[in-house]
Amino acid sequence: xxxxxxxxxxxxxxxxxxxxxxxxxxxxxxxxxxxxxxxxxxxxxxxxxxxxxxxxxxxxxxxxxxxxxxxxxxxxxxxxxxxxxxxxxxxxxxxxxxxxxxxxxxxxxxxxxxxxxxxxxxxxxxxxxxxxxxxxxxxxxxxxxxxxxxxxxxxxxxxxxxxxxxxxxxxxxxxxxxxxxxxxxxxxxxxxxxxxxxxxxxxxxxxxxxxxxxxxxxxxxxxxxxxxxxxxxxxxxxxxxxxxxxxxxxxxxxxxxxxxxxxxxxxxxxxxxxxxxxxxxxxxxxxxxxxxxxxxxxxxxxxxxxxxxxxxxxxxxxxxxxxxxxxxxxxxxxxxxxxxxxxxxxxxxxxxxxxxxxxxxxxxxxxxxxxxxxxxxxxxxxxxxxxxxxxxxxxxxxxxxxxxxxxxxxxxxxxxxxxxxxxxxxx
Numbered sequence: 001x002x003x004x005x006x007x008x009x010x011x012x013x014x015x016x017x018x019x020x021x022x023x024x025x026x027x028x029x030x031x032x033x034x035x036x037x038x039x040x041x042x043x044x045x046x047x048x049x050x051x052x053x054x055x056x057x058x059x060x061x062x063x064x065x066x067x068x069x070x071x072x073x074x075x076x077x078x079x080x081x082x083x084x085x086x087x088x089x090x091x092x093x094x095x096x097x098x099x100x101x102x103x104x105x106x107x108x109x110x111x112x113x114x115x116x117x118x119x120x121x122x123x124x125x126x127x128x129x130x131x132x133x134x135x136x137x138x139x140x141x142x143x144x145x146x147x148x149x150x151x152x153x154x155x156x157x158x159x160x161x162x163x164x165x166x167x168x169x170x171x172x173x174x175x176x177x178x179x180x181x182x183x184x185x186x187x188x189x190x191x192x193x194x195x196x197x198x199x200x201x202x203x204x205x206x207x208x209x210x211x212x213x214x215x216x217x218x219x220x221x222x223x224x225x226x227x228x229x230x231x232x233x234x235x236x237x238x239x240x241x242x243x244x245x246x247x248x249x250x251x252x253x254x255x256x257x258x259x260x261x262x263x264x265x266x267x268x269x270x271x272x273x274x275x276x277x278x279x280x281x282x283x284x285x286x287x288x289x290x291x292x293x294x295x296x297x298x299x300x301x302x303x304x305x306x307x308x309x310x311x312x313x314x315x316x317x318x319x320x321x322x323x324x325x326x327x328x329x330x331x332x333x334x335x336x337x338x339x340x341x342x343x344x345x346x347x348x349x350x351x352x353x354x355x356x357x358x359x360x361x362x363x364x365x366x367x368x369x370x371x372x373x374x375x376x377x378x379x380x381x382x383x384x385x386x387x388x389x390x391x392x393x394x395x396x397x398x399x400x401x402x403x404x405x406x407x408x409x410x411x412x413x414x415x416x417x418x419x420x421x422x423x424x425x426x427x
Contacts (some may be wrong), residue, residue, distance in 0.1 A: 154183030168362030335364030348385030
């Protein structure tokens with residue numbers, strides 16, 4: 001039997017993440033929300049800062065040549081955005097979105113910053129760059145978001161997310177920061193880099209004319225201690241590409257193969273809690289050596305397999321980069337009828353988490369297939385206060401009852417979950 005989730009603040013954050021992800025990726029298409037405001041990526045000034053949320057001050061990488069501008073050191077990247085002339089082609093969501101279920105945040109694009117601030121306790125919205133970032137083959141993308149806030153009390157800073165998505169929305173990668181406990185991962189008045197690493201699926205760059213967009217989000221829902229007077233600022237965004245071969249000091253932390261049992265993973269659902277969700281089917285396939293999630297109701301299913309909550313199997317180190325490779329397959333040969341899949345890596349205190357979202361969009365060519373397993377990578381840097389790292393795979397099928405697309409009975413199989421730790425690359 002699946003274990004039921006308890007109703008507490010971390011659980012609420014998972015549920016909120018489910019809804020705002022579904023909103024951002026499914027019900028409305030961010031590519032149709034881009035404001036035609038002129039401007040765009042800047043090629044005149046470029047910034048490089050240390051990629052670690054664990055440091056109390058901004059550090060610098062050893063790339064040259066340098067030039068100093070507004071207190072930051074700069075060197076060219078693949079694509080660079082500054083906001084000295086306003087937001088350029090960055091759009092704001094929800095500009096003119098009918099039926100938007102949240103209050104739009106207060107937002108400004110003056111003073112060389114993009115600013116987001118809660119309007120109330122039900123606030124969600126974001127700035128997005130538009131699809132100006134080219135998709136290159138076999139490249140690891142490093143997004144460096146330079147962010148600060150107007151307060152040094154990290155516990156009251158609202159939840160924020162930085163993310164990227166392919167232009168057909170088959171894949172999107174999220175780095176999510178909350179101020180739970182003492183909020184050690186949340187921004188202060190001193191700017192720091194929030195790094196988002198994303199390695200597109202191997203066929204993404206060759207399987208169509210795709211590009212990438214970047215997103216800067218605020219989520220003020222569910223945490224009563226978050227301040228509606230807080231503001232978060234995006235100073236600059238730099239996008240670099242690296243070869244995956246450049247990652248150094250790689251070590252295997254845990255290799256879940258599921259060859260003989262579930263290896264302490266447990267299935268979880270929200271049944272018994274006041275939510276509209278029902279549990280999918282859970283199964284250990286001993287013949288295939290894999291965990292299965294199966295759609296049982298295409299309109300209300302949400303549930304997940306999660307690595308051991310009680311055992312400290314993977315120690316957290318805020319000075320390291322974690323790469324988690326999820327090997328997936330399916331029994332459904334029609335990719336555009338698959339459910340949404342979310343692959344999560346997070347610290348047990350929920351201050352920081354990363355997720356890769358897979359959606360049945362475009363041609364579906366990046367999604368799991370029946371003939372072989374496909375690997376999907378999630379990159380993660382833990383919170384400074386984190387002790388352990390956890391992994392999960394979610395099945396999400398919340399179709400409109402009047403327009404059911406997901407095929408009932410579809411199964412997603414997790415065949416392997418490989419957790420590696422390595423140095424945070426300098427870029």
